[in-house]
Amino acid sequence: MKYFLFLISIILSIWSCKSPEEKEAIRQVNLEKEEARRLDSLKVAIKADKKALELKEAIDQKVKAGFNGNILIKQAGITLLDTAIGFANFEDTIRNAKGSAFQLASLSKTFTAVAVLKLVEEGKLSLNLTVKDYYPNFPYEGVTLRSLLSHRSGLPYYEYTFDLKARKEKVYPDNQTLMKWFEEANPPPKVYNLPDHYFSYNNTNFAILAAVVEKVSKQDFDHFLKKEIFEPLGMKESFTSRNLGYSLETQRTFGYQNGKRIPFDIYDNVLGDKGVFSTTGDLAKWYKALKDESIISKESLREAYTPRSFEYPGLRNYGYGFRLWLNGKQQTDYVYHTGWWKGYNTIMFFDLREDFVIILLSNRYNRNVYHIKEIIDILHGEKRETTVEENILDE
Known part of the structure; x- marks a missing residue:
């Protein structure tokens, strides 16, 4: 002693x-x-080594099917697969790297939804107010922010409504320009239905939401995302299509379809429905912020993940800016969003209970991006009935 x-x-x-x-x-x-x-200890518990080998085999099949892009798959914070495949720039034979930034297309809507809900929490927006409350000359009555978030506005599609005008006038409109065009149109473009009558996926909804965020915050939407979301979460490789100059500091990719590079589009300055460029690593940070409820409250996220479209029976549904996959009891099993825009197609798919996230970003259009049932089965650790179809959903 x-x-x-x-x-x-x-x-x-x-x-x-x-x-x-x-x-x-x-x-x-x-x-x-x-x-x-x-x-x-965690790697042993989730059988990480076994899953990593199986995932590599599954991704090898995607590559044979023409996949070109980056993939990151994580479970319980463990990286099971992190790979860059093919070219960011085919003309100059610049290969994709793990830090390559891809146009997220409609996956950008998840950021728009959170931006709106964040302002709601701060008392600066109300989901029950209408677009006319923020833009008095907006020509349509009864379109609430809630109906925009859940794609239940019935509004016309801006891409088709103003396409001739934009090309004739050689204008690259931004969100405020779109709002002005809606206000000045005589007669107003015809709506597809009354607000809240039924679900109809429509980019106009999220372009208007981004415009409202700009007006209320008195900031460009690009700056708002950077200040309120990207910087607080350490998403240093994320930016928008209005700020492509930033791509000089990171490795930007280019979109390809039918063997051709897609040039800057006339609607690329319209944000909210698309327009965020990001990397698989930054999206992993985005998933963590959603899982940890560190960007908006648990209550707001619960609202975002609540199914709001039951007109069409089935397992697929939509909340506020997030696609949902339901179980047989009409409860949310998986949360995700897909995207397609000018050669890019993307998916971010996650299970909050089993804590896994699947991120595929492609800059050469390939519908195989959405075929992730085998990946989900591997992460569950067994060939069970996941209820997820082979093809999740195209945009």
């Missing part, structure tokens, strides 16, 4: 002689060792 106490006294004496910096360094080393042991 005396010998033991003697050793303790020596250790305490040595420890007391160490500087605060040395003590902190030792503490950090111990924390790192503890975290490494935790991760090793």
Whole structure:
């Protein structure tokens, strides 16, 4: 006992002689060792090595089917697959890298929805107010922010409504220009239905939401996303199509379809429905923020993940800016969004209960991007009936 106490006294004496910096360094080393042991244990628990091999085989089949882009798959914080495939720029034979930024297309709607809900939490927006409350000259009555978020507005599609005007006038409209065109149109473009009559996926809804965010926040939507979402979450490789100059600092990809590069589109300055460029790594941070409920409240996210379209029976549904996959009891099993725009097609698909996220970003159009049933089965660890169809959903 005396010998033991003697050793303790020596250790305490040595420890007391160490500087605060040395003590902190030792503490950090111990924390790192503890975290490494935790991760090793977690990898065993989720059978990470086995899943990684199976996922590689599944992705090899996608490559044979023509996939070109980046893929990141994580479960319980463990990276199971992180790969860059093919070319960011085919003309100059610049290969995709893990930091390559892709146009997210409609996957951008998840950011728009969170931006709106964030302003609602701050008391600056109300989902029950109409577009006319923010734009008095808007020609349509009764279109609430809630109906925009859930694609239940019945509004006309801006891409077709103003296409001739934009090309004739050689204008690259932004969101405020679109709002002005709606206000000045005489007669107003014909609506497809009355507000809240039924679900109809429509890019106009989220382009208007981004315009409302700009007006209320008094910021360009690009700047709002950067200040309120990207920077707080450490998404340093994310930007929008209005800020392609940023791509000089990162590796931007180009979209391809039918073997041709798609040029800058006349509607690329319209944000909210599309327009965010990001990387698989940054999207993993986005998933973590949604899972940890660190960007908006649990209550707001619950609203976003609540199914709001039951006109058409089935498992697919929509909340506020998020697509939902339901189980047989009409409860949400999976949350996701897909995207397609000018050669790019994308999907981010996640299960909050089993804590996995699947991210595929492609810059050469290929419908195989949406075929992820095998990947889901692997992450579940068994060939079970997931109720997910082979083809999730195209845009």
